[in-house]
Amino acid sequence: MKKFFLVLTSSIITLLLSTxxxxxxxxxxxxxxxxxxxxxxxxxxxxxxxxxxxxAGQNASYLVKQLMDFKSGNRPGVTMAAMVAALSEEDMQDIAFWYASQEVTLGGC
Ligand code: HEC
Known part of the structure; x- marks a missing residue:
């Protein structure tokens, strides 16, 4: 029984750490x-x-960091500060994963 709880506890800890x-x-x-x-x-x-x-194709963590910085004011930018004002952290994660999953194309600028 003791061993069972040990296995159960370590499984839960492993699961928590992995997420x-x-x-x-x-x-x-x-x-x-x-x-x-x-x-x-x-x-x-x-x-x-x-x-x-x-x-497109940008690193998701980088994108989330930039959006959080625009919101907190750590990264100045009047336009983007207004764009992220209503976004939650979950919104930022979702949007970042969307853009990160897209393929960047050359040119256009
Ligand atoms: C009115 C035009 C406009 C809209 C709409 C807009 N952005 Fe931006 N965005 C910009 C501009 C301009 C910059 C560059 C700002 C700077 O570097 O000072 C920028 C920069 C960014 C960056 C930083 C990119 C980098 O390489 O560091 C991210 C991330 C971003 N925008 C995400 C978003 C998201 C997400 C939305 C929608 C919620 C959004 N933007 C809506 C104009 C816009």
Whole structure:
């Protein structure tokens, strides 16, 4: 019985460790949430405007960090601060995983 609880406890700890710190976004939900972003970054993140960075194929963690920094003001940017104001961390994760799953195309800027 004691061994059973030991195995059970270590299984739970392993499960918790494997999920903690590796937040996963939902790309399908992110695609829907990125409708507004498409105006400037395009639907798949391959912006064709010179002043607007491409987001397609970008690292998801990097994207989440930038969105959080725009929201907190750590990264200045009037336009983007307004864009992320209403986004939750989950929204940012979803959107980041959507753009990260897209293939970047060359040119356009
Ligand atoms: C009105 C145009 C516009 C819209 C709409 C817009 N952005 Fe941006 N975005 C910009 C511009 C311009 C920059 C560059 C800002 C800078 O570097 O100062 C930028 C930068 C970014 C960056 C940083 C990219 C990098 O390489 O560091 C991310 C991430 C981003 N936008 C995501 C989004 C998301 C997500 C949305 C929708 C919620 C969105 N943007 C909506 C114009 C826009």
């Amino acid at each position: 903690a710190g590796f937040a996963q976004g939902d790309p399908a939900a992110g695609q829907a949430k990125a409708a507004l972003c498409a105006t400037c970054h395009r639907a798949d993140g391959n912006s064709i405007l010179a002043i607007t960075p491409k987001l």
